[in-house]
Amino acid sequence: MATRSLSMLPEDCISAIVSLTSPPDACRLMLASSSLRSAAESDIVWSRFLPSDLPQLLSRAHTQLGFRSKKELFFQLCDSVLIDGGVSSFTLNKVSGKKSFLLSARALSISLSNESNHWTWTTHSTSRFSEVIELKTISNLEIEGRIGTQDLSPNTTYGAYLIIKVSDHAFGLDSIPSETSISKDECAITNTAYLCPMDEQKQQLGSLFFMNRRRMMEKRVVEGEGRRPSKRGDGWMEVEVGEFFVGGKSEMVKMSLMEVKGHQLKGGLIIEGIEVRPKC
Structure with missing residues (x-):
């Protein structure tokens, strides 16, 4: 009954109403009635779901995007678009339309990353x-990424995640936790995280050999969850670095992971980047 009443309105009026809903709602209306389809897929609707800084985002695209409608553009952006010369990527959430960014390893500050004795730059399929x-x-180990809140969706809680793989010949990654930190406006929240999943047998051995050093590390942070x-x-795998809230003002967010105690020799960690995405 509601769909029938809606279809009696002028198309521009229907589009204006649908633009106040969400992408999933607009898609459902397109399927619900052929008379509503044109209004629900109009540029009036899908322009509302696109970010307000769309021109700047498109200017940062690594390759030019081809699209015939704002609806088509919306779903292209939901499929990850390389930006900033190919060192970062941008994605829209299909449900909320909120923005996510993935900063590649090249966009991060990684200690000694250009020293061939310590790191190697390579490709991964x-x-x-x-x-x-x-x-x-x-x-x-020291890894740091930065992002300005003006690039992100306002009034949103974001999580930052280090995207990694662990090679077959990895060592030293599951012995001592690293400190993770999110800092914004000179306020930092710290935690601990491991860079390698640990099976039960390894966890028992680690407790025997590294318990004292682990305890020393955990005393350095406010909250030591030891995230895995x-x-x-x-x-890929991800380990949460932390979370932060994007309010109304523009701020720089620093996301970091480092070993602050122990100096445990380690190797075999493969880093793709740090992803910043909405938590809800």
């Missing part, structure tokens, strides 16, 4: 970027 970085061996990497749908 499952990465969306032309390069990833693989750790040969290092004792003091989790599997992603794209074949």
Whole structure:
């Protein structure tokens, strides 16, 4: 009954109403009635779902996008678009229309990343970027990424996630936790994280050999959860660095992971980048 009443309105009026809903709602209306389809897929509707800084985002695209409608453009942006010369990517959430960014390893500050004795830049078949970085061996790991809140969706809680793989010959990644930190406006929130999943047997051995050093590390942070990497749908793993809220003002967010105690020799870590995405 509601759909029938809506279809009696002028098309521009229907489009204006639909633009106040969400992308999933607009898609459902297109399927619900052939008389509503034209209004629900109009540029009036889908322009509302696109980010307000769309011209700037399109100017940053690594390759020019081809689209015939704003609806087509919306779904192209939901499929990850390389920006900033191919060192970052941008994605829209299909449900909320909120923005996510993935900063590649090239867009991060990684200690000694250009020292061939410690790191090697290489390709990976499952990465969306032309390069990833693989750790040969290092004792003091430091990774940092930065993003301005003006690039993100306002009034949104974001999570930052280090995207990694662990090679078959990895060592030293599951012994001592690293410190993760999110800082914004001179306020930092710290935690701890491991860079490698650990099975039960390894965890017991680690407790025997590294318990004292682990306890020393955990005393350095406010909250020591010892987060572990989790599997992603794209074949990579992610470990949460932290979260932050994007309000109304423009701020620079610094996301970092470092080993602050122990200096445990480690290797075999493959880094794709840091993803910044809405948590809800």
